[in-house]
Amino acid sequence: MRKARLSSQPEDVLAFTSSLAADRWIFDANLAVDRAHVVMLTEEGIITLEISSLILSALDRIQDTGISALSQEEDIHAAIEARLIEMVGEDVGGRMHTGRSRNDEVATCIRVRLRDELLFMMRELIRLRQVLIMCAKEHIETLMPGFTHTQHAQPTTLAHHLLAHAGALERDFDRLSGAYTRTNQSPLGAAAFAGTGFPINRARTSRLLGFDGVIENSMDAVSARDFLIESVFASANLMTDLSRIASELILWSTSEFDFVTIDDRYASTSSIMPQKKNPDVAELVRGKAGSVIAAATGIFTITKALPQSYNRDLQEATPHLWSAVSDTLASIRMTAGMIDTMEVHRENLLRQATAGFAMATELADTLVRSCGISFRTAHQIVGTLARTGAQPSLAAIDEIGLSLTGKRMSDLGLDEHAISDALDPVASIRTRRSGGPAPDDVMRVTLVFEEKLQEDAALLDSRCERVEEAMELLQDTDRR
Ligand code: ARG
Secondary structure (H helix, E strand, O other), rough: OOOOOOOOOHHHHHHHHHOHHHHHHHHHHHHHHHHHHHHHHHHHHOOHHHHHHHHHHHHHHHHOOOHHHHOOOOOOHHHHHHHHHHHHHHHHHHOOOOOHHHHHHHHHHHHHHHHHHHHHHHHHHHHHHHHHHHHHOOOOOOEEEEEOOOOOEEEEHHHHHHHHHHHHHHHHHHHHHHHHHHHEEEEOOOOOOOOOOOOHHHHHHHHHHHOOEOOOOOHHHHHHHHHHHHHHHHHHHHHHHHHHHHHHHEEEOOOOOOOOOOOOHOOOOOOOOOOEEHHHHHHHHHHHHHHHHHHHHHHHHHOOOOOOOOOOOHHHHHHHHHHHHHHHHHHHHHHHHHHHEEEOOOHHHHHHHHHOOHHHHHHHHHHHHHHHHOOHHHHHHHHHHHHHHOOOHHHHHHHHHHHHHHHOOOOOOOOOHHHHHHHHHHHHOOOHOOOOHHOOOOOOOOHHHHHHHHHHHHHHHHHHHHHHHHHHHHHHHOOO
């Protein structure tokens, strides 16, 4: 490629500039993009059918022998073209790059591969949401302590807690889905940045490759990497949500909490302490969240303030994308596995559900309802009770009420019965229907989540089918 224009390049400079190692991610995508371009060039009469079939069958052989058979070049695009010319000669192979540049080529290849990765992530995410919902359904009545500030706050149920994560992951799905719609657009035909004078058909290559549309402005097409930022940002957000689940699994499996046992397959032991069972998989999910956030920061920093249009800096952004999507995909799968196989210690959860005077809010609410006092006054009465550590009896409440308000709560309608109801976590939970842990309300939310899950699965199926169909068709066109 460079022989006419430049003198040869020393090994170390070639190694410095080459993206070939990371380009393994786009090897198959590149061959598909080559095929689509060649098919279109033929249909538009830019190259002959004879040339086209020689190129297409050589591309098949290049795919069969794999990336390792290619020579060390600046990148996968140059390596494939060099191999092609070696196989069929320059007069044939040298025509493939007509009306094209590596700039639109690489952008197209990244989009083709990334959309698959986004679809894989969405598939795994659907499974994780399913696992959370299934587990929640088994634990609609499983009482547990709810926390704020990692301090016992109010009782809740495990179902209510798990569905909180399911809700966050539903939004993560939508973010990936949004990133997909903007990723699956074709830059091909933009050439270096200014388009081409050859009578190419951009809509045709776009359709052949299963894209949903064309990026209209050719300068934008080659220089845009916002689809990278967006996809990695969505992954980073998702990883942040997974890291919160991971942290809880780590905390919950300590002997201090003892809420769950993580299955052996997701644990490691110590090389010195024979008794140890460590939650390494959960810790790595938590750690990889940091790596994915770093990848997002990397892409932002590399692309920030780049003038139009293509700059080689862009090559430096792509490997961050691939490490982010592979970390994220694996982390979703691991998290689903851990939740699906964990053992839940219902008795410990129940015992801890009311620890730390967790019924205090319910008792304050009861004072409001039974005595008609303001919530702030009730808060002070129960707060004083908590500070003194006295048993929440009618007598104790009367004494505090008298000193704070000059009135006995029993004179205002409070009785032993109302107090014991307030202190009963099961009764308390039944009343919490505003998206809370009340079993019937949790069931309602479960159904809402399941409905959205089905919609998302249908959307994902139709996108996968569309892409698969296009790719198969491209393969068929190839054989003619
Ligand atoms: N390896 C390059 C990249 O990833 C491909 C495009 C090269 N284009 C160029 N004008 N040097 O960005």
